[in-house]
Amino acid sequence: MPVEVSSEARSTGQKIGLLLGLILFCVTLFLDLDPSNPEVTNMAAVAVLMATWWITDAIPLSATALLPLVLYPVLGIMKTRECAPIYVNSTIFLFIGGFMIALTMEKWQLHKRIALWIIRRIGGGPERIILGFMVAAAFLSMWISNTATAIMMVPIAIAIILQLEERFGKSACHPFTVALMLGIAYACSLGGMATLVGTPPNLSFARIFEITFPNAEPIAFGQWLVMALPITLILLTIVWLLLTRVFFRFGESFEVDRDVVKREYAALGSMSFEERAVLAVFAATAFGWVFRKDLVLGFLTIPGWSRLLPHADLIDDATVAIAMAMILFFIPARSRNAAGRMVMGVDVFSKIPWHIVLLFGGGFALAQGFRVTGLSELIGTRFAGLEGVPPLAMITLVCGGLTFLTELTSNTATTEMILPILASVAVAMKVNPLLLMIPATLSASCAFMMPVATPPNAIIFGSGRIKIAEMARVGLAINLIGVVVIALVFFFLGTSVLGIDTATFPAWAEAG
Numbered sequence: 143m144p145v146e147v148s149s150e151a152r153s154t155g156q157k158i159g160l161l162l163g164l165i166l167f168c169v170t171l172f173l174d175l176d177p178s179n180p181e182v183t184n185m186a187a188v189a190v191l192m193a194t195w196w197i198t199d200a201i202p203l204s205a206t207a208l209l210p211l212v213l214y215p216v217l218g219i220m221k222t223r224e225c226a227p228i229y230v231n232s233t234i235f236l237f238i239g240g241f242m243i244a245l246t247m248e249k250w251q252l253h254k255r256i257a258l259w260i261i262r263r264i265g266g267g268p269e270r271i272i273l274g275f276m277v278a279a280a281f282l283s284m285w286i287s288n289t290a291t292a293i294m295m296v297p298i299a300i301a302i303i304l305q306l307e308e309r310f311g312k313s314a315c316h317p318f319t320v321a322l323m324l325g326i327a328y329a330c331s332l333g334g335m336a337t338l339v340g341t342p343p344n345l346s347f348a349r350i351f352e353i354t355f356p357n358a359e360p361i362a363f364g365q366w367l368v369m370a371l372p373i374t375l376i377l378l379t380i381v382w383l384l385l386t387r388v389f390f391r392f393g394e395s396f397e398v399d400r401d402v403v404k405r406e407y408a409a410l411g412s413m414s415f416e417e418r419a420v421l422a423v424f425a426a427t428a429f430g431w432v433f434r435k436d437l438v439l440g441f442l443t444i445p446g447w448s449r450l451l452p453h454a455d456l457i458d459d460a461t462v463a464i465a466m467a468m469i470l471f472f473i474p475a476r477s478r479n480a481a482g483r484m485v486m487g488v489d490v491f492s493k494i495p496w497h498i499v500l501l502f503g504g505g506f507a508l509a510q511g512f513r514v515t516g517l518s519e520l521i522g523t524r525f526a527g528l529e530g531v532p533p534l535a536m537i538t539l540v541c542g543g544l545t546f547l548t549e550l551t552s553n554t555a556t557t558e559m560i561l562p563i564l565a566s567v568a569v570a571m572k573v574n575p576l577l578l579m580i581p582a583t584l585s586a587s588c589a590f591m592m593p594v595a596t597p598p599n600a601i602i603f604g605s606g607r608i609k610i611a612e613m614a615r616v617g618l619a620i621n622l623i624g625v626v627v628i629a630l631v632f633f634f635l636g637t638s639v640l641g642i643d644t645a646t647f648p649a650w651a652e653a654g
Contacts, residue, residue: 159198167191176520184217185515189508189559196555203555204497207504210511219511228510229503232460233349237502238494239463240339243420243427244286245493246470246486250416252424253282254294258407261298265400269386272322275299276329280378283333284340285424287495289597291333295326296605302402303607317390320612323602328381328590328620330598335587336374337431338366338459342498343557347583349502350509350558354518354565355575357650361640363431363459364446368439369639373584373631380627381620389616415476416485423466430462438639498554505558512562521563522570529571533644536571537581538629540564544585545621549595553586572647576640581632588624591617 170187174180188209195206211229214220247253257278264274275295282291299322306315334341338348344366352360386392434457435446448454470486512518528536548556561579568575589595591614593603602608637644 156198156200159194159200162198163191163194163200166194176516179516181217181219181515182517182520185219185511185517188213188217188219188511189517192504192508193559196559197551199552202497203552204500204504206555207500207502207507210504210507214507214511219515225507225510228353228507229500231349231506232458233345233352233506234460234499234502236339236458236460236463237342237345237499239460239465239467240285240427241287241494242467242486242490243424243463243470244290245490246420247286247424248290248294249490250414250420250485251410252417252420253286253291255407255410255413255417257282257291257295258298258403258410261403262400262407265403267397268318268392269382271302271400272318272325272386273382275322276325276378276382279326279329280333280336280374283330284337285428288330288334288341289601292326292330292598292601295330296323296601298403298406299323299326300605300607301406305402318392319607321385321390323605323608324613324616325382325385327596327598327602329378331587331590331596332374332377332381335584336367336371338363339431339463341587342502342554343583343586346502346505346554346557347561347579349506350561350565351575351579353506353509354513354562355650358648359650360458362435364433364435364437365640367432368437369580369632369636370584372635373628376631377588377620377624377627380623384616384619384623389619419473419485420470423469427462427466430466431459434459434462438641501552501554501558505555505561508558509562512566518562518566518569521566525567525570528567531571533571533573533577534629534633536573537577537633538625540578540582541585541625541629544582545588545625548586548589549592549621553589553596557583557586569651574642574644574646574648575651576642577633577637577644580636580640581628584628584632585625588621588628589617590620590624 167187167190170190171183173186174183175186176182191213192206192209195201196203200206210220210225211222214225215222244253260278260281261271261274264277265271275298279291279295282294303315303319303322306318331341335344338344338361348361348366351358430447433444433446434448436449437444437446446454448457451457467486471484473485475483475485512521544556544560560582564578564582565575568578587596590599593599593610593613595617599613603610603613633644636642
């Protein structure tokens with residue numbers, strides 16, 4: 143997701159986007175899309191305005207997300223007191239709880255210890271060092287911000303690169319440098335795909351799906367993990383092979399000194415009480431998320447622990463996130479420089495990315511507006527002719543579109559714009575909406591060509607060790623491979639995990 147910029151740094155493109163959005167908004171208001179229901183046209187105008195401003199980043203993305211609170215009541219779509227609660231829901235608290243635990247991991251350097259431990263275990267030659275960094279980055283990005291993961295991994299990588307440049311020279315080390323840096327960036331994005339809390343588009347999907355189809359069973363954390371983790375692992379393996387076997391080659395005499403990683407790990411010292419406490423809570427949280435509901439693995443069904451509670455149907459993943467985060471407020475820190483404080487302090491609240499929370503809310507409000515005004519039904523009727531189109535063809539088309547669209551736009555905002563439309567298209571096609579919505583969500587995290595596509599890409603490019611042309615050349619190939627892998631693996635494996643019958647239109651979609 144591109145970084146939001148301040149109004150002082152507004153570019154010519156942003157100024158054009160600001161004006162274009164207002165013009166398209168006014169023009170859409172006069173289209174009269176449904177004479178019997180003027181709210182449909184009004185909602186379309188709001189959607190066009192938000193889409194234009196989100197795509198062009200005309201004003202901060204989170205500011206655009208607040209538009210429904212003003213425009214919905216003014217245009218007769220929804221009362222403000224009905225719209226406001228949409229911005230605060232269980233998905234938001236799942237994000238907040240997960241982020242609080244992640245911030246506490248960063249505070250006590252647990253994430254760095256985990257990363258260095260993985261690199262030490264896997265690292266060896268240059269190819270294995272790259273694999274170690276990628277595995278560490280992917281694993282951490284499943285649970286904490288991929289931005290924080292990239293920021294933490296880059297200095298470790300630079301330390302190794304500087305040592306190699308002293309021994310072999312900068313030009314001789316350049317292939318390894320580029321491969322390592324790209325491996326870190328791409329692994330951060332791929333790891334985030336695997337869990338609901340790994341990247342904002344996944345959480346956006348979960349809530350928009352619930353809003354659009356209230357009669358459907360929500361997607362649980364464990365279900366998503368079992369469905370998405372194979373895609374992450376396959377793409378991670380392919381990317382590693384491409385970086386070390388196809389695009390970049392390292393001479394036999396090129397050896398990486400692992401002492402850098404050993405020294406970094408040794409500098410952390412022995413594991414502190416606070417680290418052990420956070421690790422225990424983190425492990426309990428992951429266990430609670432994964433095994434909360436029955437986990438169907440094809441040949442085996444693992445009963446969910448929530449069955450043991452009297453009100454299992456009232457508990458969701460947000461319950462687990464907040465409960466586990468709260469525990470960290472009750473554990474006293476024992477470090478000398480933290481005497482009298484708790485493992486998690488009140489300062490954690492100021493570090494939560496509230497702009498992302500507002501961006502979530504804007505997408506949720508957009509989805510609700512589509513639903514209550516009937517705009518989703520109108521869009522669906524326009525795509526009725528797609529009924530009978532092979533689902534796999536549509537999935538591939540959707541994956542390709544989202545992958546390349548998010549190269550230049552916020553993946554979260556783009557996901558929130560597209561998902562309500564894809565839901566309507568799926569209903570018009572008489573196919574399970576999950577067949578289009580989930581691949582689109584996954585593809586939004588697979589933008590590998592441009593530095594502005596994702597924060598990890600921007601961080602890696604900001605290191606000054608890689609050129610745009612190098613990133614674009616490798617990224618284009620991975621983009622195309624990602625489209626194929628996501629489409630095929632989801633269609634043949636993901637549908638089985640989620641119990642999707644590709645030949646049947648579910649009753650909850652028709653009723654939703």
